[in-house]
Amino acid sequence: MTASPAAVDAAGWFAPEQLPMLPQRLVEHLLSLTGAPEVLISIAGIAASAGTVLLVFSSAFALLSLIERKVLARAQNRIGPNRAGWFGLLQPLADGIKMLTKEDVVPDKAEKFLHFLAPVLIVLPAILALGVLPYGRDWTPLPLEAGLLFFFAIGALTELSVFIAGWASGSKFPMLGAMRAISQMVSYELPLILSALGVVMVSGTLSLQEIAAQQSGFHFGFIPAWNLFTPWGLVAGLLFFICSIAEANRSPFDLPEGESEIVAGHMTEYSGFKYALFFMGEYLGLFAIAGLGITLFLGGWQPPVPGLAYVPSWVWFAAKISVVIFLYLWIRASFPRLRIDQLMRFAWLCMIPMALLTLPAAAIWHFTGRGAFSWLVTLPLLLVPWIILGNVFNRRLAPGRRRYRFADG
């Protein structure tokens, strides 16, 4: 990243592995030809790099909005959008035009400035979080030493913007949605970070590119040495995945929106492009957290099968993020929304204890040599509490069969 443009020959620029860096290098090279000052060149290079990320993920957002509707439709034996363009491919464009041309209504009782600020603030952390992910072997747009810390610090801003949206709307349903969002996101942030801590303990670093690089190689020649394929990593990965659904406000944890209960939650008083910005923030946040999950547990840009190292590493990242996003869609198609008390109970009585257990498991796994013996020790440590906790949760804490006083006698 620090190599001067002149040091890299043009053939290297167009190598498949280096392709994502092409815009940045081109801009830097062209500017250096004009003799611009060094500071300007590096700023322009950073802007080009950020532009690449933005462009890729905004188009991915547009595509995902279509794919999501298609997948949901297929899960319900419907066809999905197929009118705008070939297989509905122009649907995102049509949606965008619709959103842009709609009237932007600001309620009388709204805090005008905050009401405007909230949709901007919800996109911002998602974009910033996307910056620190290692997309390929050589490409991290913002290679921070404490990328994981930065990610969580920035990610916490989402709660704030959701609450600002609810508060500034000056209306009841948004306020209810914001209250739900705060309680939900704060609760799920705990197991989210706890489950990521195991990875930090084993890797010994907060740098995301380092975490991804450490998961190289294969066990027995075919099982990738990803963190997911360790006892603590499996549990932590699952917990991380569940928490990421809750953090991204997606079904079945979409209580802050809760269409059937509180109209659209914190977005109720928004219309037009501000409304679209909320969705953009939500989907970009989804990409970011899925990307983080991949980096922590699924080996980042590492190929899943040996002998495929010639495929550019960023292709593997894209493939993995597609699979994880598809899982999100599948889950959305399958499960109904939780009730708020069930949601909170699940977070505090099931997720957090399990996430805490992954920490000693990761430590034991590390200090017993990361081999077959470590499996023997750590697997029961996690499996037994999981089964006990899950069943106790089902028996005692989940509401039993409802008795109707007059119908059941």
Add this chain to the structure above:
Amino acid sequence: MNDATSSPKPPGKRWSLPGAGLLKGMAVTGRNLVGSFFTKERMTTVQYPEQRAPISPNFRNFPFLVHDGDDPDAGLRCVACSICEKECPPQCIYIVLERDAEGKSLKRPKIFDIDVSVCMNCGICAEVCPFDAIYMDGEYELSTGDRFEGLLFHKERLAKSADYHMRLRPKEATQVMERRKAEEEKKAAAAAAKAAKAKAVKDADANPTASANPKPEGGEA
């Protein structure tokens, strides 16, 4: 576990692998997700403007006028008796009888208007009509940009052939056709009998020696 066979416990009271139920649920949606690409029977969508779901024979909305033959104006069964106009609860029918120069009824409507924005699709007009002239239609694509003139249907718009009625509601139309045919035959037979009778009378008049007929000629049936 031991008494699982004797008394099935409710799902919450059995030991199980937590999360197994979620996987079962995802398998269901997953089957639909994949199956919808292979099994056409799964898909219930009707691609509306290109395809149409068949309408039920009992589906009815606004009325139409039946005409026999090809000419919508001359073949109209309606005789402008105005029974439907009087029976119509929201009074959406307006009929003017056509008369010739002397003011004699021509037994057909000069104006027959139905305001479908007022019509409530009750079907009383079709029930009361003694001439099988008005029936309920199955057409549902009636949206228009002009909510006054566009929703006021005139005679020309309302007239539809007996074949259309047959296609729309085969059972009902067949019954109507059979009844009408029987009536026509009866009428024809009556007319033939009358003609034969008249002929006989004429013959008797021409040849008084054959039989003496006391009945005077020209009696109306």
